[in-house]
Amino acid sequence: MLPLDDDPPLAPLAPRAPVHLPWTLRLREMVLSYLPLLLMALLALATWWLVKNTPGAPATSQERVLRHEPDYLMQGFRLQRFAATGELRMEIEGTQMRHYPDTDTFEIDEVRLRSLGEDGSVLRATARRALSDGKGTQVQLLGAAQVVREAPDGGAPVQVRSEFLRVFTEEQRVQTDQPVQVLQGSNDIRAAGVDYDHRSGVARYQGPARARFDPPGRRR
Numbered sequence: 377m378l379p380l381d382d383d384p385p386l387a388p389l390a391p392r393a394p395v396h397l398p399w400t401l402r403l404r405e406m407v408l409s410y411l412p413l414l415l416m417a418l419l420a421l422a423t424w425w426l427v428k429n430t431p432g433a434p435a436t437s438q439e440r441v442l443r444h445e446p447d448y449l450m451q452g453f454r455l456q457r458f459a460a461t462g463e464l465r466m467e468i469e470g471t472q473m474r475h476y477p478d479t480d481t482f483e484i485d486e487v488r489l490r491s492l493g494e495d496g497s498v499l500r501a502t503a504r505r506a507l508s509d510g511k512g513t514q515v516q517l518l519g520a521a522q523v524v525r526e527a528p529d530g531g532a533p534v535q536v537r538s539e540f541l542r543v544f545t546e547e548q549r550v551q552t553d554q555p556v557q558v559l560q561g562s563n564d565i566r567a568a569g570v571d572y573d574h575r576s577g578v579a580r581y582q583g584p585a586r587a588r589f590d591p592p593g594r595r596r
Contacts, residue, residue: 435595446474446483455510464493466512466545480510491545496528497574501543517541523550525574532561536572548574553582562590 377559450473457466470484487506491499504519521541525534525548536595543549553569558579566582 380392444478445477448478450475453566455512464492465542468508468512470506480507482510483509487515487517487569489543489545491543493548495526497548499524499543499545499574500524500549501541503541513544513546515543517543524549534572534574536570550574564588 418487423461452471453469453473455468455473456464459465467490468484469488471486472484473539474483475481476483484506485504486521487501487503488501489501489506491501493499501515501517501521501523503517503521507516508514518540523541523543524535525536527533534559536550536552536556538552540552540553540554542551542553542554550572556567556570558565558567558570558572565579565585565587567580567585570579570581571581
């Protein structure tokens with residue numbers, strides 16, 4: 377047996393010739409290696425496009441409330457409100473009415489109002505413009521405002537005139553903090569304001585007042 381260290385050295389391996397792949401295969405391998413990066417870029421581009429082209433959220437109801445704009449209007453209208461028993465309690469007419477949903481109020485031009493009390497009394501009011509709550513229980517009359525309260529017993533009506541009057545139809549009260557004239561028969565009272573309660577027949581005048589009362593024998 378020959379000694380191990382006398383074995384002849386191994387011949388070096390011959391270099392392998394480079395393998396030349398077709399260009400289609402090389403293109404496919406390049407595309408596959410960059411595919412995750414391309415997908416991420418496309419996803420980012422699609423996300424940006426969606427954010428840019430998605431319409432904004434509609435305005436909330438609270439934002440719409442901030443805009444004092446009428447949601448509908450009526451021309452040459454007449455509104456009536458009845459009691460639970462079916463009796464007519466109030467009637468409002470005007471040339472135009474606008475409803476504002478933010479405050480649930482009505483704005484009426486050339487208003488004419490008629491309110492009937494349970495005792496048979498009638499309240500009539502006119503003005504160039506009026507603001508009323510949704511139920512018509514509180515009406516503000518503006519411009520040449522006049523309220524006439526007719527008594528059911530045939531007595532002299534009470535007339536209240538001012539540039540501004542606030543009428544509480546159910547309470548049968550008329551208030552103003554502006555110069556006012558109150559007439560009943562030949563009696564004439566002028567003051568800086570008034571709070572008139574027809575149920576009690578009491579009128580509280582504000583500021584300096586001037587009154588003229590005719591004796592009963594001279595009243596017409």
